[in-house]
Amino acid sequence: MPHSLTDLWYGFTVALQPGNLMWSVFGVLIGNLIGVLPGMGALTTISMLLPLTYVIPPVPAVLMLAGIFYGSQYGGAIGAILLNLPSHPPHAVTCLDGYPMTLAGRGGAALGITMMSSFFAASFGILVMIFVSPLLVQVAFKFGPTEICAIMLLGLIAGATMSRGAPLKGLAMTLFGLLCGAVGTDVISGTLRYNFSMTELADGVELGALCMGLFGVADFLMSINRVKVKPTNAHVSMKDMRPTRNEMKKAFWPMIRGTMVGTLFGAMPGTGPTITTFIAYAIERKIAKDPTRFGHGAIEGVASPEAASHSKTQVDFIPTMSLGIPGDAVMALLLGALIIKGVQPGPQLITEHPDIFWGLIASFWIGNVLLVILNVPMIGVWVRMLRVPYKFLYPTALLFICIGVYTTKNSLFDVGEVAVLGVLGAVFLALEFPVSPIVLGFVLGPMLEENFRRAMLLSHGELSVFVAHPISATFLGFSLLLLLGQLYAYIRKVRLPRVRARGNVLANSRH
Amino acid sequence: MRFLRVRKDHAAAALIAAIGACVAGLGLTYQMGTLNQMGAGFMPVVYGVLMVIVGAAIGLTARRPSESSTAPLETRTATGPEWRGWLCIVASVVAFVVLGSHGGLVPATFVCVFVAAQGDRNNTWRSSSALAAIVLVFTVAVFHYGLQVQLPLFQWL
Numbered sequence A: 001m002p003h004s005l006t007d008l009w010y011g012f013t014v015a016l017q018p019g020n021l022m023w024s025v026f027g028v029l030i031g032n033l034i035g036v037l038p039g040m041g042a043l044t045t046i047s048m049l050l051p052l053t054y055v056i057p058p059v060p061a062v063l064m065l066a067g068i069f070y071g072s073q074y075g076g077a078i079g080a081i082l083l084n085l086p087s088h089p090p091h092a093v094t095c096l097d098g099y100p101m102t103l104a105g106r107g108g109a110a111l112g113i114t115m116m117s118s119f120f121a122a123s124f125g126i127l128v129m130i131f132v133s134p135l136l137v138q139v140a141f142k143f144g145p146t147e148i149c150a151i152m153l154l155g156l157i158a159g160a161t162m163s164r165g166a167p168l169k170g171l172a173m174t175l176f177g178l179l180c181g182a183v184g185t186d187v188i189s190g191t192l193r194y195n196f197s198m199t200e201l202a203d204g205v206e207l208g209a210l211c212m213g214l215f216g217v218a219d220f221l222m223s224i225n226r227v228k229v230k231p232t233n234a235h236v237s238m239k240d241m242r243p244t245r246n247e248m249k250k251a252f253w254p255m256i257r258g259t260m261v262g263t264l265f266g267a268m269p270g271t272g273p274t275i276t277t278f279i280a281y282a283i284e285r286k287i288a289k290d291p292t293r294f295g296h297g298a299i300e301g302v303a304s305p306e307a308a309s310h311s312k313t314q315v316d317f318i319p320t321m322s323l324g325i326p327g328d329a330v331m332a333l334l335l336g337a338l339i340i341k342g343v344q345p346g347p348q349l350i351t352e353h354p355d356i357f358w359g360l361i362a363s364f365w366i367g368n369v370l371l372v373i374l375n376v377p378m379i380g381v382w383v384r385m386l387r388v389p390y391k392f393l394y395p396t397a398l399l400f401i402c403i404g405v406y407t408t409k410n411s412l413f414d415v416g417e418v419a420v421l422g423v424l425g426a427v428f429l430a431l432e433f434p435v436s437p438i439v440l441g442f443v444l445g446p447m448l449e450e451n452f453r454r455a456m457l458l459s460h461g462e463l464s465v466f467v468a469h470p471i472s473a474t475f476l477g478f479s480l481l482l483l484l485g486q487l488y489a490y491i492r493k494v495r496l497p498r499v500r501a502r503g504n505v506l507a508n509s510r511h
Numbered sequence B: 001m002r003f004l005r006v007r008k009d010h011a012a013a014a015l016i017a018a019i020g021a022c023v024a025g026l027g028l029t030y031q032m033g034t035l036n037q038m039g040a041g042f043m044p045v046v047y048g049v050l051m052v053i054v055g056a057a058i059g060l061t062a063r064r065p066s067e068s069s070t071a072p073l074e075t076r077t078a079t080g081p082e083w084r085g086w087l088c089i090v091a092s093v094v095a096f097v098v099l100g101s102h103g104g105l106v107p108a109t110f111v112c113v114f115v116a117a118q119g120d121r122n123n124t125w126r127s128s129s130a131l132a133a134i135v136l137v138f139t140v141a142v143f144h145y146g147l148q149v150q151l152p153l154f155q156w157l
Helices: A002-015 A018-036 A042-053 A058-083 A091-103 A107-141 A145-162 A167-182 A199-203 A207-223 A245-267 A273-287 A300-323 A329-340 A354-385 A390-409 A412-430 A436-459 A470-510 B002-029 B042-060 B083-101 B105-118 B125-146
Strands: none
Touching: A002 A018, A002 A354, A018 A058, A018 A354, A042 A058, A042 A329, A058 A091, A058 A107, A058 A300, A058 A329, A058 A354, A091 A107, A091 A207, A091 A273, A091 A300, A091 A436, A107 A245, A107 A300, A107 A354, A145 A167, A145 A273, A145 A436, A145 A470, A167 A436, A167 B002, A167 B042, A207 A390, A207 A412, A207 A436, A207 B083, A245 A273, A245 A300, A273 A300, A273 A436, A300 A354, A390 A412, A390 B083, A390 B105, A390 B125, A412 B083, A436 B042, B002 B042, B083 B105, B105 B125
16 A cells, blocks of 8 residues: 555656646547537547647647546536537436536536535545555456446436336337347457448447437437426526535535445446446436436535546546446557557556656546636536527537537448438437437447357357356346346336225225 | 326337337347357347347336326426427428538538527527527637638538
8 A cells, every 4th residue: 555655656746747737638638629519429529639649748648638528528417418429428327417407597506516426436536546456356366257237238228118108118229239239240250240241340339439429410300389488587597507515515425425435336347437437327216215306406416417427437447447438438448548549558557657647646636626626617607508499409419419420430331320320319309218228238239249259159058157157247237126127116116006995996886 | 197108118119119110120130040159130130039028028018007107297288299390400400401512611510510500499590500600610710720620621522
């Protein structure tokens, strides 16, 4: 532990060097600004700025990319809450309660809570990283394909059962998402699946296109010419933007819980911020005294996932750096950038490149401070963005979506995917399906399949291996509990009234 | 009203089951393989079959008399279909794709915003073009010059 502290001190000296600090600040600023623009997320931003990293040394390159990453997370939360547009898949969960809060006029408060949760969680995550890194790496080694598969199943079921509306419909959407993830080239056999003879689909559906289509375009389609004009307040002071003491009190424990969830999941390789936020949300909903508040502006539904997401991000760097296993697409990009610079991620990274590892950790904290300083006065600006009439807002957003999706792979085909997915999303929404589980299924699908096949290969086709391994059995147990819980709730809701009705009829007939 | 909701759920169930059936059907054309050595078609068929089952379940449980909690967000009024809006939004994205390769960033941006804005009944030709022009200036400045987005301002392919 004392060793870690000296390393951390070293990290701060690295991160605070003028050259490195400059790039870090640049990354944070750009990330935040672009993250707010609908249609732009960490993925797009990092891909656009990746060429910049070719000409600067590895340390500032990584600092800049990391800065973009969590800067855009802050920005993405803003987009999710105020505009129902998640630029980054984990923020899909924040939309569920953040956007209704905005509609109720409490958008500024939601942002404030987000900021607090994020800062707290990030700080906690850093502490965890410092003191627990060596331990976490050991645990991570015990995770084989069986365990990863089981944990993904849990995440998928949690995501399906917790979304707005009937769990059956959530399940259907999760399956649809898994299906979307299957489109493209099968990794193991090389067969092209479901691409309808379109070679552009050989790499699968683009994640950004999926998110923007399902959340952005579908929402526009549902809202056009139907949005009632909200009476605007004459005075929108700073006081309106600060969360009330009651709101802060309600958000406190969810924040703590979300941080715990994020830290726990951060340590596990193969899990991304997306599952983490979904599970944090599901937990809050399950233990809430009044679950019906969720989906209509419950502050816990904003505080917990955001905290989980931020702490997860910090801790997530450990398996990414030390094992080379990225948790999600953005981590994968970061990993790719590192490899391009000639830095080999793996267990030896901490010892061979301590300046990168510890400098990164130190820059997280500096970056988070910067973001808070930047965003607190800016809340007013963001909220004022809402005053722009909807008829001007949505065409602009649509354009940003088009450009944003285009720049990920310089592909206009991807933009076309947005249109298709937008229509599909609107159809689903009209039939009262929740759309968020599609994203979860899409992101986890390929990994789930790959690990499942690997596990089967290793066990020679024995399905019992999932129960034989203790860790995987535990996760499967939780999944089963979740499903049983849903069944129980359903039976109670449907059968009990019927039994009571029958009882009433009997009672009445006696008289 | 209750009748309508039951029909909606039946339509939903039918949609899911149909997708599932198609998926499973197509999936069978890829190699299924065994549990030990799964082919490309294994998981997709599993997904497809599960979807059919879930679709059936949705159809069977569609008799819920209570309100579902997926009521549209309060600010949306439940009026009839918005063909003009829908057409314009989809057309604007398509316009971006088509004009992106056969015109360049400038025409694509302008037409995209213009067509999309026209979807809203409260937008006139003037307000749409004004908006499109402003957004165009912003786009060229920030995306083309600032971020060096790889889409030429004008191009003929």
